[in-house]
Amino acid sequence: MTANASHPIPPHKPLQLPGLHGYADAKTVAAGELVRFHVSSDVPYEFAVCRLGSDVEGRSDDVALEAFAPHPVRVQPIHPGSYVHVERGLPAGLPLRGLSFECWIKPWTVDVRQTIVSQHDDPAYRGFALFIEPGGALSFHLGDNAAPSHGRLAARRWQHIAATWDGELATLWIDGGCVAQWPAPQAVEPAAAPLRLGASAVDGLVDLFLEADLVMPALYDRALTGSEITARHEQRGLQIATGRSVLACWPLREERDAQVADASGHQRTGRIVNHATWMIVGPAFEPGKVGQFEEDESLYDPLHDPTRGHGLRFAGDDLYDCRWDAVHEFRIPDDARSGVYVGRARFDIEGRTADYDITFIVRKPAHVAPAPILVLCAVNSWLAYATTPFAKNVVDDPVWPRRSEGLENSHPEAPAYSSYVYHRHGQPCYQVGLRVPWPNASPNALYDPAESGFSQWTRLERHLHVWLDQQGYDYDVIGDIDLHRDPSLLARYKTVVINGHSEYWSLPGVEGLDDFLKRGGSAVVLSGNTMYLRVSYDEDFTVMEQRKVNGPDHDDTKPPVGPPAGAFGEQYHSQDWARGGRLKASGRPAGEIIGLETAGWAFADGDDFGVYHVELPAHALFNEPHPLGLGKGETFGHAPGGGLPRAIGHEWDLTLSTLAKMTKCCPPGASLPVAQEGIEVIAKGIRRVPGKLDAYLDYYSRPTESLDGLSAEMIYWERPQGGRVFHAGAVGAAWVIGNDPLFGQLLGNVLHRFGVAPRNLMQAPTSKTAPR
Numbered sequence: 001m002t003a004n005a006s007h008p009i010p011p012h013k014p015l016q017l018p019g020l021h022g023y024a025d026a027k028t029v030a031a032g033e034l035v036r037f038h039v040s041s042d043v044p045y046e047f048a049v050c051r052l053g054s055d056v057e058g059r060s061d062d063v064a065l066e067a068f069a070p071h072p073v074r075v076q077p078i079h080p081g082s083y084v085h086v087e088r089g090l091p092a093g094l095p096l097r098g099l100s101f102e103c104w105i106k107p108w109t110v111d112v113r114q115t116i117v118s119q120h121d122d123p124a125y126r127g128f129a130l131f132i133e134p135g136g137a138l139s140f141h142l143g144d145n146a147a148p149s150h151g152r153l154a155a156r157r158w159q160h161i162a163a164t165w166d167g168e169l170a171t172l173w174i175d176g177g178c179v180a181q182w183p184a185p186q187a188v189e190p191a192a193a194p195l196r197l198g199a200s201a202v203d204g205l206v207d208l209f210l211e212a213d214l215v216m217p218a219l220y221d222r223a224l225t226g227s228e229i230t231a232r233h234e235q236r237g238l239q240i241a242t243g244r245s246v247l248a249c250w251p252l253r254e255e256r257d258a259q260v261a262d263a264s265g266h267q268r269t270g271r272i273v274n275h276a277t278w279m280i281v282g283p284a285f286e287p288g289k290v291g292q293f294e295e296d297e298s299l300y301d302p303l304h305d306p307t308r309g310h311g312l313r314f315a316g317d318d319l320y321d322c323r324w325d326a327v328h329e330f331r332i333p334d335d336a337r338s339g340v341y342v343g344r345a346r347f348d349i350e351g352r353t354a355d356y357d358i359t360f361i362v363r364k365p366a367h368v369a370p371a372p373i374l375v376l377c378a379v380n381s382w383l384a385y386a387t388t389p390f391a392k393n394v395v396d397d398p399v400w401p402r403r404s405e406g407l408e409n410s411h412p413e414a415p416a417y418s419s420y421v422y423h424r425h426g427q428p429c430y431q432v433g434l435r436v437p438w439p440n441a442s443p444n445a446l447y448d449p450a451e452s453g454f455s456q457w458t459r460l461e462r463h464l465h466v467w468l469d470q471q472g473y474d475y476d477v478i479g480d481i482d483l484h485r486d487p488s489l490l491a492r493y494k495t496v497v498i499n500g501h502s503e504y505w506s507l508p509g510v511e512g513l514d515d516f517l518k519r520g521g522s523a524v525v526l527s528g529n530t531m532y533l534r535v536s537y538d539e540d541f542t543v544m545e546q547r548k549v550n551g552p553d554h555d556d557t558k559p560p561v562g563p564p565a566g567a568f569g570e571q572y573h574s575q576d577w578a579r580g581g582r583l584k585a586s587g588r589p590a591g592e593i594i595g596l597e598t599a600g601w602a603f604a605d606g607d608d609f610g611v612y613h614v615e616l617p618a619h620a621l622f623n624e625p626h627p628l629g630l631g632k633g634e635t636f637g638h639a640p641g642g643g644l645p646r647a648i649g650h651e652w653d654l655t656l657s658t659l660a661k662m663t664k665c666c667p668p669g670a671s672l673p674v675a676q677e678g679i680e681v682i683a684k685g686i687r688r689v690p691g692k693l694d695a696y697l698d699y700y701s702r703p704t705e706s707l708d709g710l711s712a713e714m715i716y717w718e719r720p721q722g723g724r725v726f727h728a729g730a731v732g733a734a735w736v737i738g739n740d741p742l743f744g745q746l747l748g749n750v751l752h753r754f755g756v757a758p759r760n761l762m763q764a765p766t767s768k769t770a771p772r
Helices: 226-234 379-384 457-471 480-485 487-492 507-518 590-594 656-662 741-753
Strands: 020-024 028-030 034-041 045-051 063-071 083-086 099-107 114-122 125-132 138-142 159-165 169-174 177-183 195-197 200-202 205-207 212-220 246-249 270-273 277-280 311-313 328-331 339-349 352-363 373-377 431-433 475-479 495-500 504-506 522-527 533-537 543-545 597-601 611-614 651-654 679-686 695-697 710-718 724-727
Touching: 020 339, 020 352, 034 045, 034 339, 034 352, 063 328, 099 114, 099 125, 114 212, 125 200, 138 159, 138 169, 159 226, 339 457, 352 475, 373 457, 373 480, 373 487, 379 457, 379 480, 379 504, 379 543, 457 475, 457 495, 457 741, 475 480, 480 487, 480 504, 480 507, 487 507, 504 507, 507 522, 507 590, 522 741, 590 597, 597 656, 597 710, 651 656, 724 741
Parallel strands: 028 352, 114 200, 373 475, 373 495, 495 522, 504 533, 522 724, 651 710
Antiparallel strands: 020 034, 034 328, 045 063, 045 339, 083 195, 083 270, 099 159, 099 212, 114 125, 114 195, 125 138, 159 169, 169 177, 200 205, 212 246, 212 311, 277 311, 339 352, 431 543, 533 543, 597 651, 597 695, 611 679, 679 710, 710 724
């Protein structure tokens, strides 16, 4: 229908996906704007654009804004795999007198065949190529000579390799030592194919992708000598290859974007396909230069560390843009309400009807008067958790595993990584794409175990939206990606509500919220694990980046225990070269802005969710304008009778003073921050039933013990620097809204204190009926 505007790529091995999958071209759009839906389906389907109704648990009263004609089968393949495409290769057909290639490499696996460098298209255009064979051996192909494999590379360890040919003999080197030599007297001519780093072609399609980190690759027109190779090994990838014999050398110093410059003078500039990953430490990196904790990390500048090295990480499942054509498009009405919408595909699975929802947010246009309340959707977190974007279609509401592994994949080779799951061969995931599906953001997605009724992402946050509608409050909805784009938009509102599992924040978003509060604004935080990790976006908003790394003493040849993480030293973003990971390390700890810091998590099963216990029953928030009638120690934040839903679980936040008590010792050279002035803890969130995989954290995010089950603190804070904050301190706070009348009355009191009142009369929406 509408042409795909994404950058085209050279002919690439396609992957055909079974089932139906789709995404919108933007995660948020303004009313009046056009939204395009990119869909691949091997079954016919019906499609409608719907505004979500009041049924959080289902689709019974969703409102269809537009229903499209039935759509036939149209499968659009994906093309995963990153590599560097060098259009200006060696002159095709010009006989070579000699050839060498050398680089530093860290394979993530040696179990699959993969390409290090090639100007080769098998079988029609055989030039030269260097492969890693299953088991780790190297094979150096020269023309039609199917070279035997030799040596053995180790996985997850830096090694220097070289392949040389002097017209008569071919030789392979690993770490400065000769591992094989054999006669190769044949003529060798570069093939009529592009030069590639990290891939070769089969039948004209790029394939055999590298699963490795690469540093300082260089190509020569002669065979390097043993002493030269030894010298290059000793240089640890820190010096550019020089001399007349150098045909190409890629220092990889860009550390961002898609271009890879050639330092040889021959203009063999490369273009990265499917992003790959920058800001990777090389073999000479010294972890001790980077401080481990917040106090000393700022002393390290990765761009001025002469021993850091410049690495580029490749993965055969790298994919950040499906590049699908738009199949449906719809202009959102100018007067459409701000909120969560879906493009809904309806189709049959083995005789049963299934729905596939493509979630997006409609925000209010800038020229329209704002509502008093701005509700912030945790789009950054929805993206971070978007494992298995091409999940197998299911009829019933999908149930996502507690450890975030994702759903069953529709195809074994389809990408299935996220900020919580490694790439297929163990590379840590630092990037997620926005132009791929995110089925976890479906408003009907559940979290395991399904019978608890707990959910993350859209379904969790919708409890607040529905409650605000029922109580008659006017509000606008944006994603935190919108706050990143334009932090000044907060100035239009009386109060902002941070909702759900709002873990991932960009620095512009953090600064924007702090500025809003300093100018007298107010914030209602119904979230836990809030403002914990930093993200950034590329210039065209197609990739979100975050960085989780292991400690400096971790053995990087082994996976970490706990959440997926990369090598220490790789905590610097490629999009802005600034420190990533915890926002504390960027100098913007959550406690200084919203009063609480992340204090732990559990893979909750429902029974281990706790409740709030009143600490300050005389506080105005419990009494004005609606008295809750709660005494000290009495509970709220649970369904009537104390059952589910209950608020305190999954992830939670505490004050700095409480975290200080949980911190048994400070790291060398570190000191605990001074507790903020003026914070009032009005209730304490207690978990009486320990979870099976609890993790209580101290101020430095190190494992510690809870203080008698204290997991969250509910606070009211009139900040000395300006602004007022109500913080509920738990992910589950949004879950109980609409289920616990006391929590609803408390929230009404909070909004009253922040100058917001409900309108007198709700207007019933009128529109077409949604598919049911």
